[in-house]
Amino acid sequence: MKLSAYINQLNQNYVENTGAESPSSMEQGLRNGMNAILGKLPGQVISGEVLARDGSDILISLGKNQLLQAKLEGSMSALPGQLLSFQIKNNSASKILLSPLFENLSQDPNVSKALMAAGIPENSVTAGMVKAMMQEGLPINRQSLYQMNRLVSAFPQADVQTLAQMNRLSLPVTPESIEQFEAYKNYQHQLGESLSDIADAFTQSFQEITGNSGPMQGLAFYKDVLGALLENAKGMESSAQTEQVNQTVIGAKEDAGVTESEGGPLSFLSAEGRDELVSHLKQAGIPGSTVSAVSQNRMSGQAILNEIQKLLKEDALPDREAAFELLESRPFKHLLKNEMSRQWLLTPEEVAQEHSVDKLYERLNSQMNRLSQVLAQSARGDTALAKAVSNVSNNIDFMNQMNQMFTYVQIPLKMQGKNANGELFVYTNKKSLAKKDGSVSALLHLDMEYLGSVDVHVSLRNQKVSTKFYLQDDSALDLISQNIDMLNERLARRGYSMNAEFIRRDESENTNVMNEILKQGKNVSVLSGRSFDARA
Numbered sequence: 001m002k003l004s005a006y007i008n009q010l011n012q013n014y015v016e017n018t019g020a021e022s023p024s025s026m027e028q029g030l031r032n033g034m035n036a037i038l039g040k041l042p043g044q045v046i047s048g049e050v051l052a053r054d055g056s057d058i059l060i061s062l063g064k065n066q067l068l069q070a071k072l073e074g075s076m077s078a079l080p081g082q083l084l085s086f087q088i089k090n091n092s093a094s095k096i097l098l099s100p101l102f103e104n105l106s107q108d109p110n111v112s113k114a115l116m117a118a119g120i121p122e123n124s125v126t127a128g129m130v131k132a133m134m135q136e137g138l139p140i141n142r143q144s145l146y147q148m149n150r151l152v153s154a155f156p157q158a159d160v161q162t163l164a165q166m167n168r169l170s171l172p173v174t175p176e177s178i179e180q181f182e183a184y185k186n187y188q189h190q191l192g193e194s195l196s197d198i199a200d201a202f203t204q205s206f207q208e209i210t211g212n213s214g215p216m217q218g219l220a221f222y223k224d225v226l227g228a229l230l231e232n233a234k235g236m237e238s239s240a241q242t243e244q245v246n247q248t249v250i251g252a253k254e255d256a257g258v259t260e261s262e263g264g265p266l267s268f269l270s271a272e273g274r275d276e277l278v279s280h281l282k283q284a285g286i287p288g289s290t291v292s293a294v295s296q297n298r299m300s301g302q303a304i305l306n307e308i309q310k311l312l313k314e315d316a317l318p319d320r321e322a323a324f325e326l327l328e329s330r331p332f333k334h335l336l337k338n339e340m341s342r343q344w345l346l347t348p349e350e351v352a353q354e355h356s357v358d359k360l361y362e363r364l365n366s367q368m369n370r371l372s373q374v375l376a377q378s379a380r381g382d383t384a385l386a387k388a389v390s391n392v393s394n395n396i397d398f399m400n401q402m403n404q405m406f407t408y409v410q411i412p413l414k415m416q417g418k419n420a421n422g423e424l425f426v427y428t429n430k431k432s433l434a435k436k437d438g439s440v441s442a443l444l445h446l447d448m449e450y451l452g453s454v455d456v457h458v459s460l461r462n463q464k465v466s467t468k469f470y471l472q473d474d475s476a477l478d479l480i481s482q483n484i485d486m487l488n489e490r491l492a493r494r495g496y497s498m499n500a501e502f503i504r505r506d507e508s509e510n511t512n513v514m515n516e517i518l519k520q521g522k523n524v525s526v527l528s529g530r531s532f533d534a535r536a
Helices: 003-018 024-038 102-107 109-117 124-135 142-154 160-168 175-185 191-213 215-231 237-242 271-283 288-295 301-313 320-328 330-344 356-377 384-402 474-493 513-519
Strands: 045-054 057-063 066-072 083-092 095-100 406-414 419-429 440-448 452-461 464-471 497-504
Touching: 024 057, 024 066, 024 083, 045 066, 109 124, 109 142, 124 142, 124 160, 142 160, 160 175, 175 384, 175 513, 191 215, 191 320, 191 330, 191 384, 191 406, 191 419, 215 301, 215 320, 215 330, 215 356, 271 288, 271 320, 271 330, 288 301, 301 330, 320 330, 330 356, 330 406, 356 384, 356 406, 384 406, 406 513, 419 513, 440 513, 464 474, 474 497
Parallel strands: 066 095, 464 497
Antiparallel strands: 045 057, 045 083, 057 066, 083 095, 406 419, 419 440, 440 452, 452 464
16 A cells, blocks of 8 residues: 555545544654654664555654654565664754664564574564575575575685676675675776786886896796797787887876877887986897887887897896896886787777687787786795786686676777776676567776766667766766767768767766676565475
8 A cells, every 4th residue: 555545544544533623643753753863873773563554665663652664774664563673864844764774684584484494593683584595586495495595604704795796687696706706896997907006016026136136036037927928919019010109008107208209119118218218228238220219119019028028937037137127118118008908908999809808808818818827836826916917817807707697898998198998888787688679788887088987888678779978077978968979970871860968977976886886687576475485
């Protein structure tokens, strides 16, 4: 029964029983209840009898002639006639929000039966476990409770809500997957940032090994890592030769000497930076043909690294001290980071190419595995580089696990001037790519330096594309709307028509794709007398 209908019925009963001309007593009860709740602070607890409930709306009797109409947080059973305790979450004049307390769960005979059948004692931990399961729409029966309790016992430090969510999504639960799941929920999961960490950790680990074990061990470390980096980069040389000013560095914040200059394979270095690199190459005894090609800006970063790795491998560097200075120089570090950026990030043009994202992840998987092997074999598994590589590998593994059920991928992007992170999520599961009406919906989330957080909701039905652009300020909205014709024209050439909306979003609103994934397939139901099967 709707709360409004219930209140009208109470009014009618009052009028009929007392002969009053108006339901003033009912109205006074609601006013009394509001006055009582407004005198309390968020976090305080109230208790009362449930009179009626309709979804999240609830009507409670707090005492003699004190009625409270409020919103109920969560999905715990709250049936008419029950005496329950609630924590006040919000008590403004326009919104009363209550959260049921864990101790209420012990009053539900179905929960008690379920916990008893599973051989699980009732306490605050198991009550919280049941609440998390109910919020995620998981079944409350002996088998599910037993399985969840095993997870809670195996991972006592993990948030029980996280365990329930991972259970619902059928994700394997390990220390690594829990860490990645939390990172995704807390928006600390961006693959581009993890790849940037590898570039920085490489330099840090090289310096630590050199300082602790000497230049020889440092050069051996450099040789091994360069070999792993370049081993799986074959076939990319042609694109490296043609890359121009658009090349950027992962998270680079370099100072003078490494700014962009004229075109050519080394356009990411200024003329001064290239001259400094040439000087270090000469002093380190690099062959004259290589030095000349670099001086004339005719040699790609990958080719330079290949040449140096070859000399390190053959132990053919005549001056190891000068070689060490070369590897520690600003332009060479910039060159190395740029090569990592070229291999690990995609330009917008590359994203449009068929299988480009697949090839990127194949390359990343192969290189991370190779780096892990090299570091383990050389007893360097505790370095900053090893930890950064492990984080990237775990992130990719977690994405693969999510893709067993959902279509989701991160796309680390190489933009002009700065890098960006993109995420694509299709609102469906793998069993059915399209909805019953034949439409497909997706969310593209981008984090851009100048545009900020950008969300593009796309819906495709037949040949009609509907898009909604959510941006954080008017200037970004104007920029997109002024250039939307370019997208319209490209889609029209492919036979699609598009309708676009532009919506400003508050800066505090930031899309978390994991939250969108968690909404999918969620079937939250209130625990009732029929939800527990003792035979299960």
